[in-house]
Amino acid sequence: MSKVMKKRKPARPSTMKDAVTHYCPGCGHSVIHRLVAEVIEELGIQDKTIGVPPAGCAVLAYNYFDVDMVEAPHGRGAAVCTGIKRGNPELVVFSYQGDGDLAAIGTAEVIHAANRGENITIIFVNNAVYGMTGGQMAPTTLLGMKTTTSPIGREAHREGNPVNVCELLAVLGGSAYLERTAVNSVKGTIRTKKAIRKAFRTQLEGRGFSLVEILSPCPTNWKMSPQKSWEWIDEVMMKQFPLGVIKDTGKGEA
Amino acid sequence: MKSETKQLLRGTEAIGESAVRAGCQCYFGYPITPQNELTEYMARRMLEENRVFLQSESELAAINMVLGASATGKRVMTSSSSPGISLKQEGISFIAAMELPSVIVNVMRGGPGLGNIAPSQSDYYQATRGGGHGDYRTLVYAPASVQELADLTYEAFDKADAYRIPVMILADGMMGQMMEPVTFKTKPKDPKKLPSKKWALGGSKGRSSRFIRSLILNPDLEEEHNWRLYRKHQRIEEREVRFEEYNMTGANIAVVAYGTAARIAKAAVKRCVDKNMHVGLIRPITLWPFPMKHIYEAAGTVKHFLTFEMSAGQMIDDVKLAVEGRAGVSLYGRPGRVVPTPAELSRVITRTYNKIMKDYE
Numbered sequence: 192m193s194k195v196m197k198k199r200k201p202a203r204p205s206t207m208k209d210a211v212t213h214y215c216p217g218c219g220h221s222v223i224h225r226l227v228a229e230v231i232e233e234l235g236i237q238d239k240t241i242g243v244p245p246a247g248c249a250v251l252a253y254n255y256f257d258v259d260m261v262e263a264p265h266g267r268g269a270a271v272c273t274g275i276k277r278g279n280p281e282l283v284v285f286s287y288q289g290d291g292d293l294a295a296i297g298t299a300e301v302i303h304a305a306n307r308g309e310n311i312t313i314i315f316v317n318n319a320v321y322g323m324t325g326g327q328m329a330p331t332t333l334l335g336m337k338t339t340t341s342p343i344g345r346e347a348h349r350e351g352n353p354v355n356v357c358e359l360l361a362v363l364g365g366s367a368y369l370e371r372t373a374v375n376s377v378k379g380t381i382r383t384k385k386a387i388r389k390a391f392r393t394q395l396e397g398r399g400f401s402l403v404e405i406l407s408p409c410p411t412n413w414k415m416s417p418q419k420s421w422e423w424i425d426e427v428m429m430k431q432f433p434l435g436v437i438k439d440t441g442k443g444e445a
Numbered sequence: 446m447k448s449e450t451k452q453l454l455r456g457t458e459a460i461g462e463s464a465v466r467a468g469c470q471c472y473f474g475y476p477i478t479p480q481n482e483l484t485e486y487m488a489r490r491m492l493e494e495n496r497v498f499l500q501s502e503s504e505l506a507a508i509n510m511v512l513g514a515s516a517t518g519k520r521v522m523t524s525s526s527s528p529g530i531s532l533k534q535e536g537i538s539f540i541a542a543m544e545l546p547s548v549i550v551n552v553m554r555g556g557p558g559l560g561n562i563a564p565s566q567s568d569y570y571q572a573t574r575g576g577g578h579g580d581y582r583t584l585v586y587a588p589a590s591v592q593e594l595a596d597l598t599y600e601a602f603d604k605a606d607a608y609r610i611p612v613m614i615l616a617d618g619m620m621g622q623m624m625e626p627v628t629f630k631t632k633p634k635d636p637k638k639l640p641s642k643k644w645a646l647g648g649s650k651g652r653s654s655r656f657i658r659s660l661i662l663n664p665d666l667e668e669e670h671n672w673r674l675y676r677k678h679q680r681i682e683e684r685e686v687r688f689e690e691y692n693m694t695g696a697n698i699a700v701v702a703y704g705t706a707a708r709i710a711k712a713a714v715k716r717c718v719d720k721n722m723h724v725g726l727i728r729p730i731t732l733w734p735f736p737m738k739h740i741y742e743a744a745g746t747v748k749h750f751l752t753f754e755m756s757a758g759q760m761i762d763d764v765k766l767a768v769e770g771r772a773g774v775s776l777y778g779r780p781g782r783v784v785p786t787p788a789e790l791s792r793v794i795t796r797t798y799n800k801i802m803k804d805y806e
Contacts, residue, residue, distance in 0.1 A: 239648035241517070253656035259646040260656040261516040264539050267509035270501070274513025275646075277497045278471045278521070282648055300509070303502035 204232045208257045217417025219318065219374045219407025220248060224255050226374075226384045227287070227314055230391055231258060236283045241275050243268045243286035245293075248322040252287055266297025269304035272311040283394060285312040291321045294330040294354045301360070301402075308365025308399035312390045315356060315402055318409040319428060326412035330354040333431050338412075357404050357437040367399035369437040373406035373429065375421035382434075389439075398440060406432055451628050456621040459591045460524070460550055460614065461486035463598035468634035469548070470519040471497040473510040477529045478562045479618040480552035484524065496636070504529040508536030508549075515545040516657050518645030520602050520636065524550035526618075527568050528559060530576070537611055538577030541674075542659035546605035548598070549583070550614045552621040555782050563782035564618035564705055569759035572615050573733040580671055582678050584612045584685060585732040587703040591625035593730075599631065606642070608681055615732060617755070619705045619784065687730035688739060692718055696725030697805075698798050699743060701764050702753040703729050705784065710753050712787035717794050724794055732760070740767035749773040749801045753790060756780050773801065 203209065206228040214220045231237055237258055244252035246265035253260040263271040268286030276284045293301050293315050304311065320338055321327040327340040331353050335344045345353075357369045368390055372383040383405055390401035406428050408420035415423060454462070461483050464472070472487040484500070491498035497514070501507040507523045514521045525533060530551045540547055553568045555561040575581045584604055586597040594616060601612040646657065661667040691711055693699065702710035707728040717724040727743065727750075729736050740750070749772055752761040758776040765774050777793045779785055 237654075238650035241646055241648065243513070250660055253658060257649075257654050259649050259654050260658075261513065261646055262539075262543070262656070262658040262660060263512070264509060264535055267505065267512075267536070270506040270509035271513035271516075273499070273506075274471065274473065274510030274515075274521075275517055276513075277499055277510070278514040278519040279517050279647065282517070299502055300506050303506065 204228045206232045206237050206257050208255055210254055212255055213251060214248065215411040217408055217410035217420060218248070219405070219409070220316065222374050222380060223314065223316060223383070223405055223407060224252065226380070226387055227285070228256060230384065230388045234388070234391055234395070236391070236395070239281065240283040240285070243271050243284070245286070245288040247289040247292050249287050249289065249316070250323070266292050266295070267300055268292065268297060269300040269309070269311070269313065273304055273309050276309060276311050280310070283391065285314060285391070287314045288316070289322065290315070290317045290319065290329045290331040294356050302363065305360045305366045305400040305402070306363040308367065310394055310397055310399055312394045313402040314387065315404045316407045317356070317404055317432065318407045320409050320412045322409050322412055331432070333427060353431050355432060357402070360402060361438040365400050366402070366438055367440045368393040368401040369404070371404040371406070371432055371434050371437060373424050373434060375406065375408055375424040393441065404432070449628065449630070451626045453624055454591055454627045455482060455624050456591050456594050456616060457483035457552070458486050459595040459627050460598045460616070461490060462629070463595040464522050464548065464602070465490050465494060466629060466631070466633040467599045467602040468520050468636040468639050469496070469522050469602065470636045471514040471521040473499050473501050473507040473514075473521070473523050475501050475504045475507050475525065475529060477526045479554055479621055480524050480526050480550065483550065483552070483621070504532035505535065508533040508540070511547050512536055512540050512543070512545060515540065515547050516543070516646050518642040518647065520546075520606070520639065522548040522550065524552065526552045526554045527556050527565070530568065530571065534571070534577035537583065538575070538579050538581065539659050540611050541575070541581035541583065542579060543657050544609035545611075545657070546609050547611045548601045548605055548614065549611055550616065553615065553617040561782050562618060564620070564755065564784060565780070565782070566617060566704060566706060566755040567757075567759070567780060568615070569732065569754070569756060572613050573735070573763070581674055582733050584608065584610055584681060585615050586612070587615050587730060587732050588620060589704050589707045589728060591623060592627050594620060595627050595629065604685065608677060610677070610681070615704065617705050682734040685731055686734045686736050686739070688736040689728040689730060691726040691728070693725035693727065693743065695723050696747055697723040698749045698751060698794065698801060699725050699727050699747045700751050700753055700794060701727045701729070701740070701760070703732060703760065706753050706755050709785065709787050709790055713790035713794055716787060716791040717798065720795070722795065722798050724798060735763045735767065737763070737767040740764060741769060741771070744768045744771040747772055748805060749775070749797065751775055751777060751794060751797050753777045755784065
């Protein structure tokens, strides 16, 4: 191997532990973990950050992030973050939540944290399905999408409509920065990292509640190849969940 | 508020002031009757002290805010009443599993369901058996005066820190609303001067990162964790049992009651003693750990234990466990809302006394 090649091999950020993740092949979590870890490293906030993992596939996030972490009961990430941040305004506090955790059981907590303008950051991973429990319908499951608990496909009159979290939070006074991105392409991954950095910066500047919603593939439960799942995000998911900055009080609403 | 001087305080205010004096740094709560005065008191006082007060969107959120703040080593409290405490049980289970110190006040009201807002003691099972899912306990204090509300709240913070356990103040609507003279015996603690907690989170400056969790997937490790909690519970059972006795020397019948019921019982027992009956009172101050050993020993001479509860009978189970069949145990329960007078209760004691003594003749 040439020296040039060695240099190019991406180093593990100092904010990640030397561990092999338990995530399925093609899952977006590993990529998103790395992006969050890189941002924490680049902002130099590793030693004053507290992370809150969810119940769900990312429950073991504390095995991967090399920052202080405390587990939240299912859906309560925003409330746990609120307690940490209110007691310790000098710390940087983030929760990492999936769509079931944040948009079903934890809806009240996230809405009120956003409305109070809690100065916290939420990394919201939307893969339209309950991953850890084995592929049940999520609040973000698309219409027509088959899951183990919507076996003939989700229909609005029977299972309700997909929840658009960013748009929901945008109308609240306390939300400062909301962006939706996707990690199904190199470009999207770079954009996602920028959004995560912006979200943490929003907190560091004391501007209030920030959340990045990341469309993320779940090949296992979507029963697709990783490649097909990337395409599916482009072709299907983005129609329901359009990408972009949904709200940014830093430069007027987008 | 001044120390050392007597002042007239409502129960809920005494809890609040005591918490502030104990160095409580964060309070999270959601309104529910009959404990709103406590939440309101904290709103005012925490602001004055430049500490954290937050009215949450639900009891679920409040207890999880407690979890977050406690994980960073803060002294933290929440309060509610029965239906709200049911909602908090999810968080209490996690807090117990993660061994996070916290003080939880339950100003009990009538149940089940919405019940009513009158004083009640029907949350005894919930309080003393952990309350949420899993194998755990909370240290439970049952104050019977406003002074004791103040003293035990103050101490609850120290015990919570010492054992890394949720501590519950189990009061009721009457305790909360009652006004009595209170003396604060100790100087207020400066939260900045509280001993640091080596296990707490606060950013990994100068050390490696750490995490606090309750998920332990490895069955061997989970069993070990449970046994560790069990050993802690045993230490608490050995050291922290508290009770009060009244006129127990030579008593043939012992009334067992706690909190508001114990006040009524004391007055009723006095009436019976005035009529030359050998009746005494055992008042558990800690409901968990329960004074098992003491009641077992008392059963050597006491012929009958009459438990008086403002419920359909919950503490009576612990009395029976303690007595181990060595004496009779019966219940006078008033569930729902009716708080009997000392005169009413003394008639019940007299009836029981006469019956028991007749059986022994």
